[in-house]
Amino acid sequence: MKRASFIGLAGLLLAGFVHAAIDTYEFADESQRERFGLLTKELRCPKCQNQDIADSNSPIAADLRKQIHEQLQQGKSDADIVDYMVARYGDFVRYKPPLEGRTALLWFGPAALLLGGLLTITVIVVRRRRVDARPQDALLSADEQARLSALMTKDPLDKNAP
Amino acid sequence: MRRALLLIPLAIFLVVAVFLYRGLFLNPTEQPSALIDKPFPAFSLPSVDGQSTLTEAVFKGKPSLVNVWATWCPTCREEHAMLNKLAEQGVTIHGINYKDDTAAAQRWLAQYGNPYGLDVSDVEGSLGLDLGVYGAPETFLVDRNGIIRHKYVGEINERVWREQLAPLWTQLSEEGGQ
Numbered sequence: 001m002k003r004a005s006f007i008g009l010a011g012l013l014l015a016g017f018v019h020a021a022i023d024t025y026e027f028a029d030e031s032q033r034e035r036f037g038l039l040t041k042e043l044r045c046p047k048c049q050n051q052d053i054a055d056s057n058s059p060i061a062a063d064l065r066k067q068i069h070e071q072l073q074q075g076k077s078d079a080d081i082v083d084y085m086v087a088r089y090g091d092f093v094r095y096k097p098p099l100e101g102r103t104a105l106l107w108f109g110p111a112a113l114l115l116g117g118l119l120t121i122t123v124i125v126v127r128r129r130r131v132d133a134r135p136q137d138a139l140l141s142a143d144e145q146a147r148l149s150a151l152m153t154k155d156p157l158d159k160n161a162p
Numbered sequence: 163m164r165r166a167l168l169l170i171p172l173a174i175f176l177v178v179a180v181f182l183y184r185g186l187f188l189n190p191t192e193q194p195s196a197l198i199d200k201p202f203p204a205f206s207l208p209s210v211d212g213q214s215t216l217t218e219a220v221f222k223g224k225p226s227l228v229n230v231w232a233t234w235c236p237t238c239r240e241e242h243a244m245l246n247k248l249a250e251q252g253v254t255i256h257g258i259n260y261k262d263d264t265a266a267a268q269r270w271l272a273q274y275g276n277p278y279g280l281d282v283s284d285v286e287g288s289l290g291l292d293l294g295v296y297g298a299p300e301t302f303l304v305d306r307n308g309i310i311r312h313k314y315v316g317e318i319n320e321r322v323w324r325e326q327l328a329p330l331w332t333q334l335s336e337e338g339g340q
Contacts (some may be wrong), residue, residue, distance in 0.1 A: 061296070063291060067291065089296070
């Protein structure tokens with residue numbers, strides 16, 4: 001008795017963690033179930049700022065899951081379903097934005113920044129090497145070298161030193 | 163030349179700072195509707211009073227405000243008085259009763275007044291889906307040719323009407339038909 005209620009309690013506790021939103025949908029086959037999973041992960045809930053429609057509990061997300069399920073049953077392709085959603089909710093619902101003029105910065109920006117950074121580092125490294133390759137005495141005159149040696153050999157704790 | 167290079171980090175900082183500063187004042191819940199300048203989606207649904215069947219053709223002829231509302235939506239309740247006032251001023255307002263209990267909707271209109279010329283009953287939310295509705299209240303400005311020209315999400319109050327919607331409404335009212 002005790003054990004049964006413990007298992008029941010554990011089951012109740014775990015249920016909350018398995019998935020935020022639980023509906024029961026039946027699919028014709030395993031690949032359809034997989035496509036449903038991918039589509040609901042790729043589409044963003046229009047009401048909630050940053051949740052896909054698979055995870056959201058909002059009524060609109062439930063409606064959209066139902067809509068996707070229906071359209072999968074009707075044999076619509078993934079592209080058809082995404083187009084259907086974009087026609088109603090705009091590009092906002094896509095976690096994967098289309099590649100076009102106004103999204104070019106979004107797609108290529110990170111790569112451009114990385115290239116810029118690499119280029120900067122390369123230029124700095126090459127310049128430093130050139131400086132290191134110069135003969136040492138060209139950097140300091142004989143007088144300067146003598147002052148430097150004096151400073152270096154001075155005892156820093158000796159307060160009476162000039 | 164070397165001096166100029168030293169200014170690059172400052173320039174990058176300034177550009178980023180300007181963008182981030184702008185970001186402070188953007189409303190992330192504001193999404194442009196995908197239906198702007200598109201015809202009102204086709205539908206055939208009963209009216210809330212159950213007297214007639216309405217289609218998208220009823221929104222043609224003169225400009226109107228199409229307001230998506232429900233009795234379960236607290237903001238709609240707050241907005242209702244403003245809609246009544248606008249209807250009194252002669253603004254044509256139609257309603258879409260979205261995913262609601264029709265009997266509750268009828269009681270609500272009897273109790274708080276009915277600003278809607280026509281009121282579509284969208285119990286299943288199918289028209290709402292076609293309109294890209296994600297939270298009531300939402301209000302569409304539809305021109306005399308039945309084309310959606312603007313969408314406002316949220317409560318219409320005096321300020322929103324005066325600053326955002328009234329100028330568009332005047333513009334739509336002055337436009338000629340086809």
